[in-house]
Amino acid sequence: MRDLVILKGGGDIATGIAHRLYQSRFAVVITEIPRPTVVRRTVAFAQAVANGQAVVENVAARLVALREVPAALAAGFIPVVVDEAAACVAELKPQAVVDAIIAKRNTGTRLTDAPVVIGVGPGFEAGTDVHAVIETMRGHDLGRVIYRGTAIDNTGIPGDVDGYTLERLIKAPADGVFMACRTIGDQVSAGEIVGHVGETPVKVTISGVLRGLIQAGLTVSQGLKIGDVDPRCRREHCFTISDKARAIGGGVLEALLHLRRG
Numbered sequence: 001m002r003d004l005v006i007l008k009g010g011g012d013i014a015t016g017i018a019h020r021l022y023q024s025r026f027a028v029v030i031t032e033i034p035r036p037t038v039v040r041r042t043v044a045f046a047q048a049v050a051n052g053q054a055v056v057e058n059v060a061a062r063l064v065a066l067r068e069v070p071a072a073l074a075a076g077f078i079p080v081v082v083d084e085a086a087a088c089v090a091e092l093k094p095q096a097v098v099d100a101i102i103a104k105r106n107t108g109t110r111l112t113d114a115p116v117v118i119g120v121g122p123g124f125e126a127g128t129d130v131h132a133v134i135e136t137m138r139g140h141d142l143g144r145v146i147y148r149g150t151a152i153d154n155t156g157i158p159g160d161v162d163g164y165t166l167e168r169l170i171k172a173p174a175d176g177v178f179m180a181c182r183t184i185g186d187q188v189s190a191g192e193i194v195g196h197v198g199e200t201p202v203k204v205t206i207s208g209v210l211r212g213l214i215q216a217g218l219t220v221s222q223g224l225k226i227g228d229v230d231p232r233c234r235r236e237h238c239f240t241i242s243d244k245a246r247a248i249g250g251g252v253l254e255a256l257l258h259l260r261r262g
Contacts, residue, residue, distance in 0.1 A: 003027055004094040005256070008086050008109070010046030010061070011038050012212075013120065013136070014100035016245025017252045018045055018078055019059050024253055027073050029092065030061065031083040037220070039212035039228050042184050042239050048080040050215055057241060066091065089113050096256055099124070102136070104154045116259045118252055122151045132255040134248055143247035145255045159244070162231040167206045170213070170227030172220040174200040180216045185209065185238045188229060195226075202226070209233050 003026045007018050010030045018028045036046040045061035047054040053062050061078035064071075066088055072079040081088055085108070089097055096116035099109040105123035111130060119129070121136035126146050133146040138159035141152070157165050172178065176198030188194060188204050194213065195202040197220060204210075204227075212228035220226055230237060241249075 004029065004092060005096045005098060006031060006086065006089055006092060006094045006114070008097065008099045009101040010036065010044055010048070010080060011100070011102060012040035012043050012242065013102055013245050013248055015043055015045045015056055016241045017098060017100055017120070017249040018061070019056060019241060020246070020249035020253055021256070022059050022078060026256070028078050029069055029073075029088070029094070030078060030080045031086045031088060032080055033084045034082050035215075035218060037214050037218060037224070037226075039214055039225060040184075040238075040242075041212065041215060043241055043245075045078060045080055047215075049082060054080075095260065098252055099130070100252075116256060118255050118259075119151075120248060120252070122154045125150050131259050134251040134255065136244075136248060138244060142244065143251040145251050145258070164206055164231050168208075168229050168231070169225055170194065170202060170204055170229065172197050172222055172224045172226050173202060174198060174222050176200070176220065178202070178214060178216060178218055178220050178226055180213055182210055182213070184211065184213050185235050187233065187235075197226075204229050206231055209235050209238060211238050 007030045010032045038044040038046045041047045048061045048063045064079045069079045097114040098118045100120040117130045120134045124130045124133045126133045135141045135144040135151045137152040174197045180195040182194040189207045193201045208229040208231040211230040214226045
């Protein structure tokens with residue numbers, strides 16, 4: 001299939017990419033791990049792994065077996081395949097592979113995977129292991145396409161939102177199984193408990209709207225990001241693609257059109 005793109009990862013950034021490519025008439029297939037630890041689940045096609053289907057801004061993705069991919073594409077869905085190693089690349093032979101795992105490192109993507117290979121964020125070098133890299137750091141260069149070199153190194157500090165950076169994050173306070181007592185979209189106050197890891201309460205440090213929270217029942221390790229509070233208190237933002245994901249999606253689309261063969 002000439003315009004087939006395999007997108008590695010189904011998190012909120014990858015979903016922004018997938019949505020833009022789908023709307024631009026590309027055929028998109030998403031690969032995911034068996035138990036995704038996605039925080040912004042309401043805007044992540046990875047949620048199809050847990051629920052069978054995920055709908056984001058009127059575009060639907062469905063969990064399918066590899067053999068069902070052609071039928072899903074023909075029916076107008078984005079197929080999500082549990083394929084941690086992206087072995088389906090060899091079988092489907094896509095026009096492009098986009099690594100949007102956002103692992104901050106290259107976990108196995110190669111320049112030879114497809115005619116066009118794109119890496120999203122730090123960990124890739126354009127001209128060495130991918131054809132292009134998309135900048136993910138908030139600021140002037142967000143979404144920029146890099147055809148030679150690398151993205152800005154990961155700082156470990158999330159983007160500033162209303163003066164808050166690290167304070168926005170909710171991290172696992174211990175090792176164990178996470179169980180939630182609040183849901184995405186809820187208003188929360190600083191110090192409020194939103195769930196537990198084992199017997200240890202999970203508290204937020206600032207007030208705002210609970211924009212993200214991982215799937216209950218997942219086993220987590222201490223320090224893992226498991227949630228996100230937005231101090232702007234715009235509940236509708238919890239259910240739509242972010243400005244960051246849209247910008248990155250635009251960069252991926254630009255790179256695909258610039259690099260496509262024929």
